[in-house]
Amino acid sequence: MSKFKHDLLLRLIKLVDAVLMTIPFALCWYLYYSDRTASPFDQKGNLIVVLLFLVLFIIFGRIYDAFMMSIQQISEIVYAQFLAVAVSDLIIYVQQNVIPELAFLEIGGPILNRKRIIVEDEMAKSIVEKVLKEEGLDSIISVEFYPGGCSNLKKYTILTFARTNIKSQYILFDGDQFNELVPDFDLVLERDKTISYYRDCFQRIVGMRSSTMDWGLDSNPDEGRLNEEQEKDQIEKYLLFYRSNVGFLPKVIPEDIVYDEDYLRSICGRHEFPILNGTRDSKEKLFRIATSLGISIGNIEQLLVRQFVIKKEEDYQTIARLVHMIAEQ
Structure with missing residues (x-):
């Protein structure tokens, strides 16, 4: 076999190796991570992420001699390729999940324009x-x-x-x-x-x-x-x-977001739960409950907010998405 054919075949094998290492990443990305990142991409953006991983793997593979197949032992090649994959994965993870302002906090720097x-x-x-x-x-x-x-x-x-x-x-x-x-x-x-x-x-x-x-x-x-x-x-x-x-915010008024009648009944204990017929909205309901229990409406609202955060239901997720969008802009 001529030197040209040998070199061409070796380069082709290296490229196939890089593609094969990228396929598991692409499957994990499309089937799991693409919809769970801080700012999900469209199809073109997802493809760019996969191609970025491929390029990073090739770059770090060359740095760690992961493609020196003709002169290294198999164990050395496996170790070098593992390092290239790990570093490439880490860069993709950081790039997709770190908000710049939080990065400043991690290094002890001030946040400008909070x-x-x-x-x-x-x-x-x-x-x-x-x-x-x-x-x-x-x-x-x-x-x-x-x-x-x-x-x-x-x-x-x-x-x-x-x-x-x-x-x-x-x-x-x-x-x-x-x-x-x-x-x-x-x-x-x-x-x-x-x-x-x-x-x-x-x-x-x-x-x-x-x-x-x-x-x-x-x-x-x-x-x-x-x-x-x-x-x-x-x-x-x-x-x-x-x-x-x-x-x-979701719902008509903030009180609607956190109002949880089952939880309110549970904290009433031996006190009789007030009749809420004829109330206009959840704000008026909370006022009646606070009056019946003899405690401030502010204390009841704080209890409801704490329960709302613990349960993390649909309205919580909506607000969480809103604040994350603001943080990432």
Whole structure:
């Protein structure tokens, strides 16, 4: 056999070896890990991850002499290839699971531009704080309650953040504030982007009329001098921030998220559980229960939040996904 054919066959065997070592990784990735990473990929992204593993294995295989098949013992080749696989796996794992801010914490560095979630009531703050702590994200995300309700947040807070392009601030409204998703304006024809279109979008999504907002336009409506282009630009900036930095908690109000009547009955003990007929919502139910037991509603809410975190049911998972998305942005 000529030297050229020998070298070609040897290179082909090395390539087949690398592909065969990648197949188990690809199976594990597609069948298990791809849907469980912090930020799942689409099909193209999953393929890139597998190809990245292949490239890493080849690189580290060359570093550890894992392909020197003609001069090394089988045990040495197996050991070298195990090292190449282990290092490649570790790099893929770290790349998919480490949030940059948490990496700074691990090395003792400060977190710059710490993210903040703003909520519209104290109960929502308590729930989100407990989920952040349980998910290990409380060191990189803080939670604050802004008094004034959702209208105050919409009219002033979000408007300020959108104008100044602040990306580290997030708003989590109660579920009753969700109306519809913000459209992709890049898919809207330019001729359809009229001032009426933007005003209608704003009202349908935010639940407020554009005319109630202080857009700070260079105009004077009393004199008939309008600046519709500025208004369109301001509305679009507002809605783009709304799409990327505004989220919604599950259920209508936070009390609905944690309300667990079976658990409440169990902690009542020998006390008679109050009749809840005619109550409007879970908040009123908690008030009746607290009054009947003679304890503060705040204590009952804290017990419910703790039980909510322990059980980790669907609403917990929804909030956990929300805070992880915020941490990874």
